[in-house]
Structure formats: C-alpha cells, structure tokens
Amino acid sequence: MAVVSEAVRHQIEALNTRYIRAIDDDKLEDWPPLFTEQCLYRITTRENFARNLPLALMECASRGMLADRVVGYRRVNIYEPQRYTHLLSGLVIEPIDATHVRCLQNYAVIRTMVTGEMMVFSAGVYYDRIALGDEALFEERIVVQESRRVDTLLVIPL
Amino acid sequence: MAVVSEAVRHQIEALNTRYIRAIDDDKLEDWPPLFTEQCLYRITTRENFARNLPLALMECASRGMLADRVVGYRRVNIYEPQRYTHLLSGLVIEPIDATHVRCLQNYAVIRTMVTGEMMVFSAGVYYDRIALGDEALFEERIVVQESRRVDTLLVIPL
Amino acid sequence: MAVVSEAVRHQIEALNTRYIRAIDDDKLEDWPPLFTEQCLYRITTRENFARNLPLALMECASRGMLADRVVGYRRVNIYEPQRYTHLLSGLVIEPIDATHVRCLQNYAVIRTMVTGEMMVFSAGVYYDRIALGDEALFEERIVVQESRRVDTLLVIPL
Numbered sequence: 172m173a174v175v176s177e178a179v180r181h182q183i184e185a186l187n188t189r190y191i192r193a194i195d196d197d198k199l200e201d202w203p204p205l206f207t208e209q210c211l212y213r214i215t216t217r218e219n220f221a222r223n224l225p226l227a228l229m230e231c232a233s234r235g236m237l238a239d240r241v242v243g244y245r246r247v248n249i250y251e252p253q254r255y256t257h258l259l260s261g262l263v264i265e266p267i268d269a270t271h272v273r274c275l276q277n278y279a280v281i282r283t284m285v286t287g288e289m290m291v292f293s294a295g296v297y298y299d300r301i302a303l304g305d306e307a308l309f310e311e312r313i314v315v316q317e318s319r320r321v322d323t324l325l326v327i328p329l
Numbered sequence: 330m331a332v333v334s335e336a337v338r339h340q341i342e343a344l345n346t347r348y349i350r351a352i353d354d355d356k357l358e359d360w361p362p363l364f365t366e367q368c369l370y371r372i373t374t375r376e377n378f379a380r381n382l383p384l385a386l387m388e389c390a391s392r393g394m395l396a397d398r399v400v401g402y403r404r405v406n407i408y409e410p411q412r413y414t415h416l417l418s419g420l421v422i423e424p425i426d427a428t429h430v431r432c433l434q435n436y437a438v439i440r441t442m443v444t445g446e447m448m449v450f451s452a453g454v455y456y457d458r459i460a461l462g463d464e465a466l467f468e469e470r471i472v473v474q475e476s477r478r479v480d481t482l483l484v485i486p487l
Numbered sequence: 488m489a490v491v492s493e494a495v496r497h498q499i500e501a502l503n504t505r506y507i508r509a510i511d512d513d514k515l516e517d518w519p520p521l522f523t524e525q526c527l528y529r530i531t532t533r534e535n536f537a538r539n540l541p542l543a544l545m546e547c548a549s550r551g552m553l554a555d556r557v558v559g560y561r562r563v564n565i566y567e568p569q570r571y572t573h574l575l576s577g578l579v580i581e582p583i584d585a586t587h588v589r590c591l592q593n594y595a596v597i598r599t600m601v602t603g604e605m606m607v608f609s610a611g612v613y614y615d616r617i618a619l620g621d622e623a624l625f626e627e628r629i630v631v632q633e634s635r636r637v638d639t640l641l642v643i644p645l
C-alpha cells in the first residue's frame with residue numbers, strides 16, 4: 172500500500188466525519204456540499220456491484236441532484252421519524268495522483284425508529300474517489316450494501 | 330474545524346479506549362477515575378436532549394457519585410451477567426482553550442447476555458467536554474441515546 | 488500506557504485493515520499471509536477464556552493450518568453464501584520489545600445472508616501478539632467472543 176501523509180489522512184477522516192454528522196444529526200442540507208459539483212453518489216447491492224449491473228437503489232450525478240433529494244425528503248418524510256447511527260471501520264487510502272485518492276472502508280448503519288425499535292439497517296463497503304484540496308470532497312461515493320433486501324423507504328442517504 | 334495536535338488527539342483516543350475497556354472488561358472500578366472530581370455524566374434520550382429536558386436515565390455530578398454507582402451495581406447485579414461491546418466512530422474534536430476540548434462521536438453498544446442473546450442495546454452520540462493534561466479526563470460525558478426505549482435494568486454505564 | 492510511534496501504529500492499523508478486507512471481501516486466500524509461519528489463531532468464548540480453558544471453536548497453530556482451513560472452506564461452503572462486515576474499535580497497543588507488541592480491541596461482525604437476513608453475528612475482543620518489521624504480522628490472534636452461543640457453521644474466520 173502506498174503511504175499517504177498524515178495531513179491527507181486527516182482530511183479524509185474529517186470528510187467522513189462531516190458525512191456522518193450531516194446524516195446522523197439530521198442536517199441533510201450539509202450533505203451535498205461534501206461532494207464535488209459533478210459527482211457520483213450511488214447506493215447499490217453487492218450482487219449488482221459484483222455483476223457490474225447498472226441497477227442502483229439511489230443514484231445522483233451532481234451536487235444539485237443530491238440537493239434535490241434532500242428537498243424531496245424534507246417534503247415527504249414527515250410520518251416516520253427515524254435516526255441513523257453510522258459506524259465506520261478499516262479505512263484504506265490508495266493515492267491516484269497528487270490531488271486524488273481512492274478509499275474504501277466498511278460501514279454499518281443502525282436505524283432507530285421513534286418507537287424505539289433499533290436495528291442494523293444496512294452494512295457494507297463505501298468505495299470512494301476523493302478530491303483533495305483545502306478540504307477533501309467526494310467525487311464518487313459508491314455505497315455497496317451486502318444485503319439485497321431493500322427498504323422501500325430508502326430515502327435517507329446511507 | 331480547528332486543528333488539534335496529534336498529541337491531543339492521541340490523548341483523547343486513549344481516554345476513550347480506557348473508557349471502553351473499563352466497561353467492556355467489567356472493570357467498572359476503573360471507570361470513575363476517567364472523570365474529573367467535579368463532573369457530569371448523564372445518559373439521556375435524543376428526545377429529551379433536543380427539547381433540553383432535564384430528564385436523565387442516569388446522572389452523576391462527581392467522581393464520588395460515579396464510584397457509588399459502581400458499588401451499587403456490584404451489590405445488586407448478580408443475577409444477570411452480561412457483557413457490553415462498545416463501537417465508536419467519527420470523533421470530532423473542537424478546541425475550547427489550551428487545556429479543554431469538546432468532542433462528539435457516534436457510539437453503539439452490543440449487549441451479550443450469558444444465555445448468548447446478542448443485540449444492539451444502545452446507539453447514539455457521546456457529547457464530551459474533556460480536560461487535557463498529563464492525561465485527558467472527562468469533565469462531561471453526555472450520552473444521547475437515539476432510542477427512547479429504556480431498559481429498566483440500565484445499570485451499567487453506556 | 489507506553490507510547491508507540493506513529494509508524495508502528497499505522498503498521499498495525501494496516502495489518503488489521505488487510506485482515507478485514509481478506510475476510511469481508513471473500514479473499515480468504517489473503518488471510519494466512521497476515522500471520523507468521525508459526526502462529527496461533529484461536530476463536531474462543533469469554534467463558535472459556537476467563538477460565539483459561541483450552542476449548543476453542545477454531546484453532547490453528549501455523550500459517551499452513553490457516554491455509555488448509557481456507558481450502559476446506561472453499562470446498563465445502565457452496566450452499567450458504569454470506570458476507571461479513573467487520574467493525575473494530577478502541578485499539579490498545581502495548582510494546583513488548585523493539586519488534587513485538589501486544590494489542591487488543593473490540594470487534595463486531597455483522598453477517599448478511601444471501602437472502603438478505605442481517606444480524607450481529609459475533610462481538611468481543613481481539614487479543615493479539617504482533618511482530619513488527621517491514622510489515623506487521625500476527626504471531627497470535629485470540630478472538631474472544633462474548634457469546635457462548637456458537638454457530639455450527641462457524642467456518643469463516645472472525
């Protein structure tokens with residue numbers, strides 16, 4: 172594994188932490204600014220990812236589309252308050268060039284319903300392409316969920 | 330985000346690791362010394378935290394009260410052996426001054442009963458105020474559990 | 488706690504990350520090379536570990552035995568595709584000498600069946616002895632699972 176500097180590592184960890192806080196603190200409006208203007212955010216299953224199938228559970232190709240999703244979510248999702256708790260582990264960083272890296276790491280999301288019901292809602296791997304700079308931004312985040320079981324109410328990003 | 334030194338980051342991570350080991354290794358007597366003499370340890374729900382309600386599931390205002398809880402636990406909890414496994418993610422460190430920081434991070438606790446039953450028992454966010462020094466100590470740890478469902482046997486700290 | 492250098496810490500984290508990826512990406516052939524030629528890989532329960540009982544759910548004493556297990560797994564386990572997602576937290580590193588450390592940390596494994604069923608499959612503590620060098624290798628990894636409930640199909644390493 173090529174070695175990246177501490178500064179780069181911290182920048183990437185900070186980006187991931189902001190990502191967690193935007194979603195888990197229900198500050199979804201802070202989520203699109205973590206991506207570059209042209210970007211790819213896709214949630215897919217291990218099965219589709221392994222077979223290279225284009226099917227996605229959610230896909231956005233620009234920061235604007237991410238923002239639209241948040242607006243849509245705010246409009247619709249008033250009946251089922253829920254909270255996510257993200258857990259991440261095993262960050263791998265592979266340099267592409269001086270200002271881009273590929274990363275991957277395990278994620279798990281625990282979902283807590285307002286009723287108190289708590290479950291491991293999704294688990295899998297984040298495959299990222301990240302642009303470094305004053306602060307790191309996601310050019311790509313592919314969320315590969317191990318389960319093919321899909322919640323029909325998958326409206327919050329994973 | 331303001332930047333903290335590697336040394337400070339390691340001190341905070343070491344404090345969190347000692348916290349985990351004290352609880353998960355059932356060495357609860359090691360847990361009060363991780364707090365300053367005057368301190369605040371509170372477990373509350375997201376609902377109460379968001380509404381700023383004073384209701385707490387557990388609250389201790391000094392190292393002595395923390396120690397009392399451990400003594401109480403040792404006296405009472407002989408019937409239901411259980412183990413906790415803490416998982417932490419996404420540490421944010423915000424400097425207050427040269428010797429104090431605020432931190433927050435996600436936590437999840439998996440509970441394993443002696444019978445083998447295993448469940449995600451609690452998930453949420455730790456909001457900390459930490460005093461730096463030769464070693465870091467908690468001035469405050471507010472445990473905000475996403476679920477409002479409370480185990481009546483909540484006797485081990487989260 | 489004695490302090491280890493950043494370089495050592497990174498070497499150990501990299502070893503743990505390779506361990507996760509070998510198992511979670513179903514690249515089990517990459518798993519034995521993470522151990523020294525003579526080694527100890529043991530999965531046991533908290534109960535047996537605490538009583539110092541020699542009973543193990545899985546035990547291998549050399550890299551060759553680890554490799555044999557992988558071959559055996561590839562031969563047998565064709566009926567029940569499943570994926571693991573490892574989550575680690577709270578790494579403690581204790582130097583033994585210039586080229587060896589003891590480590591421990593919490594782990595949890597989420598298992599996803601091909602049907603979509605998802606569960607916390609195992610949680611506990613890794614107790615490691617690690618040889619440092621050009622890259623770190625496990626001399627020992629003792630997996631202490633809190634639960635005594637054992638899956639009869641425990642064929643993939645934890």
